[in-house]
Amino acid sequence: MHKKAKAKEEASQMFLKIANAYEILKDEEQRNDYDYMLDNPDEYYAHYYRYYRTRVAPKVDVRLVIAVTITVISVVQYYGAWSNYNSALNYLCKDQKYRIRATEIAKSEGLISASRKRKGKSKEEIKEEEEATIRKIIEEKMDIRGGYSKPKATDVLWVQLVLLPYHIVLYIAWWLRWVWRFNIKREEYGEEEKLHIIRKFMGLSQAQFDAQEEHEIEEYLERELWIKQNFTEWKQQKEEEMKSKLAESARYKMYRRYMKKGGAGQISFGPD
Incomplete structure (x- = not known):
C-alpha cells in the first residue's frame, strides 16, 4: 500500500x-x-x-483599453454637451422676453394662429404645438454660444484625436504665415488678428471669447486692446471699477467690518 x-x-x-x-x-x-x-x-x-x-497581468490588449476609454469619454462628453444645450434652450423658452419675441415671429410667419380654435384638436394639443413652434424659433434665432452652444461632431474627443494631425499642420501653417506677415513684412493687423491678440491677452479660449456680447467686442477694438499698454490700462481700469462696485455693496461692507473686527479667527479676552 x-x-x-x-x-x-x-x-x-x-x-x-x-x-x-x-x-x-x-x-x-x-x-x-x-x-x-x-x-x-x-x-x-x-x-x-x-x-x-x-x-x-491581464490578457487584455492595452490598445483596446485605450480605445474603450476614449469611446466612453466621447459618449459622456457628447451627451453632456447636449444636456447643457437643452438646459440653455429651456431657460430661453421660459424667459418672457424671448417667448414674446418668438411668439411675434411665429404669428408674423403664420406659424401660430391668433385664434386658438382648430378643428379636431384639443386645447392641450394646440398648446403643445405652439410650445414646439416657439422652441424651434428660439433655437433657430438665438445665438447660444460658449459652453452651452449646440454640440458638433468635431467637439467629440474621438474626432478631435483623429483630426489632431490635421490641426497641427494648420497651426504650423498659420504660425508661419503670422511670422511672415507681421514679424518680417511688418503688415498691419486685420480685425481677426486684433481679436486674436486680445483674446490671448485675456487668457480666454475661443469659445469663451465668442460668448461675449457684440458691444464688448466693439469696445475692445475701439480701445485698441491689441496693444499691450492699452490692454494693461484697460485691465487696471476694470479692476478699479470692480473694487468700487464691491465697496458700494452692502454685503461687502458687512464683510469688511467683520474682517476688520478679526473675522472667523478673532480671539476675545472679555467676559462672555
Whole structure:
C-alpha cells in the first residue's frame, strides 16, 4: 500500500510537470521567456518579472483599453454637451422676453394662429404645438454660444484625436504665415488678428471669447486692446471699477467690518 501511494504521488507530480511544460510550450510568449531564462540564468529579477507578468497581468490588449476609454469619454462628453444645450434652450423658452419675441415671429410667419380654435384638436394639443413652434424659433434665432452652444461632431474627443494631425499642420501653417506677415513684412493687423491678440491677452479660449456680447467686442477694438499698454490700462481700469462696485455693496461692507473686527479667527479676552 505504501508503494502504491508513493507511486501515485510521483505520478501526480509528473502530471503537474507535464501540464506546466505544456502550458509553457503552447504559448509563444512563455516559450520565449523560458528560452531566455535558459540562455541567461543569472538574471534572476528579470525572470521573476517575466514570470509574474505572464501569470498575473491581464490578457487584455492595452490598445483596446485605450480605445474603450476614449469611446466612453466621447459618449459622456457628447451627451453632456447636449444636456447643457437643452438646459440653455429651456431657460430661453421660459424667459418672457424671448417667448414674446418668438411668439411675434411665429404669428408674423403664420406659424401660430391668433385664434386658438382648430378643428379636431384639443386645447392641450394646440398648446403643445405652439410650445414646439416657439422652441424651434428660439433655437433657430438665438445665438447660444460658449459652453452651452449646440454640440458638433468635431467637439467629440474621438474626432478631435483623429483630426489632431490635421490641426497641427494648420497651426504650423498659420504660425508661419503670422511670422511672415507681421514679424518680417511688418503688415498691419486685420480685425481677426486684433481679436486674436486680445483674446490671448485675456487668457480666454475661443469659445469663451465668442460668448461675449457684440458691444464688448466693439469696445475692445475701439480701445485698441491689441496693444499691450492699452490692454494693461484697460485691465487696471476694470479692476478699479470692480473694487468700487464691491465697496458700494452692502454685503461687502458687512464683510469688511467683520474682517476688520478679526473675522472667523478673532480671539476675545472679555467676559462672555
